[in-house]
Amino acid sequence: MRDPRVDVWRGLALVFIFWDHIPGNRLGELTLRNIGLSDAAELFVFLAGFGAAKAWGPLLLRQGYAAACRRILKRAATLYVAHIFLMVLLLAVVFVANAHVETRDFITEMHLEPFLTSPDRVLVDAVLLRFRPVLLDPLPLYIVLVLAMGAVLPLLVHRPLLLLSGSVALYALWPDLPGQARFGGPGWFFNPLAWQVLFFLGALVALHGHRLARLTGSRPAQVVVAGILVLAAALALSWRVPDLHDRVVPQAVAQWLYPIDKTNLDVLRLGHFLLLAWLASVLIPAGRWTDCGPARLLRLLGRQSLPVFCAGVVLVPVADALATLAGSTLAADLLVGAGGVLVLAALALLVDWLSRPLPEPRTA
Structure with a gap:
């Protein structure tokens, strides 16, 4: 049975990603990155692995590995086409906004x-996923992870501990992606060799999370985890006041903490997200709350995550340009931020409606 919370959290991640990417938008102050060491990117990748395992794990058991691989390759092809189309559309929007x-x-x-x-070289690099402008890093990462899922799906289903060991070992031993993956710039913003561990942890939880059920009732563990998350939130909030941060955080501790690298999924980011996800799953069980107004909106966005994500990427420069023309006021930030979410919801509603099967014709 589909857990409605998954779509709620996925929808929330999409909203937070949209707000976070609008430069200087006040609604970005409400997202996960302001209260901890991780942000919506970790949530999105974890749930991507969760959803992939729920879709393809049972398919492997029912129809075999070949059928599952066909479905995975079809999904990867869909993501690739979406990425190329999204890049073209984003270029057009950015050039119009710039004018x-x-x-x-x-x-x-x-x-x-x-x-x-160098448009000729860039076009070749774009086709090879080597040219990825700002906002276009997530889909190439997702394509790589989906293809990797095809390679390890039998391990995920039948040998989860072996997959977990291999994934963690890869994360620990190869934190840096070699070579230059972006034309004229640094490598992947999301290093697939690092972020794969979060993707596969989500997949493992999806199929084998019931084995962790006994941990959810540990009240002392909940208190300890909550305390760690409060400390992480205090640290994140202290970044807003550098003088206060420097007085509170000893230099030796700061040298150990920083930099908290996002590209290679710093272990502090990974640990913070896993603790946050575990505590949220314990303290916020499934229930009628997922049918209330805001949660229903987030569920709608979460069910149509690919078109919503792509539309959000295109809307970011539009919202940024409109806010700039309006003077970057609080009202403008709220209008473009909330208005963008409504546009995404309208798109999700349309896609949801189009994806429904047509009713059977009535016979006379």
Whole structure:
């Protein structure tokens, strides 16, 4: 049975990702990155693994490995086509925004200069997933992880401890992706060799999470985890006041903590997210709350995660440009942030309606 909380959390991650990517938007102050060491990216990747395992694990058992691989390859192809189409659409939107907002240079801000200076090479790199402008890193990561899922699906279903051991070993031994993966710039913003551990942890929880049920009733563990999360929130909030942070956090501790690397999924980010996810799953059980207004909206967004994510990427420069033209006021931030979510919800509703099977024709 589908857990409605998964769609709620996935929808929440999509909203937070949209707000986080609008530069300077006040609604971005409400997202996960402000109260801890991880953010919506960890939530999204974890749930991507969770959803993939729920879809393809049972398929492996019912129809065999070949059928599961066909479905996985079809999904990877869909993601690839979506990525290429999204890049073209994003380029068009950014160039239009750049022409109408004189005070901003969106082309430079989104690292699109190579497209102007070497379009032939950039087109080749785009097809090979080596050219990924700002906002377009998640889908290439997802494509790689989906293909990796095809390779290890039998282990996921039948030998979960072996998969867990291999995934953790890869995360620990290969934190840096070798080579230059982006034209004229650094490597992958999301290192697949690091982020795979979160994806496969989500997959393992989806199929084998019932083995952890006995841990949920440990009240002392809940208290300890809550305390750690409070300390992490205090640390994140202290970043807003550098002088206070420097007085409270000893230099030796700061040298150990920083930098908290997102590209290679720093162990502090990974640990913080896992503790947060565990505590949320314990303290927020499934129930009627998932049918209330806001939760229903998030569930709708979560069910249509791919089109909603793609639309959110396109809406980011639109929202940024509109807020800039309006003077970047609080009202403008709220309007473009909330309005963007409503647009995403309308799209999700349309896709949801189009995906429903047609009713059987009535016979006379």
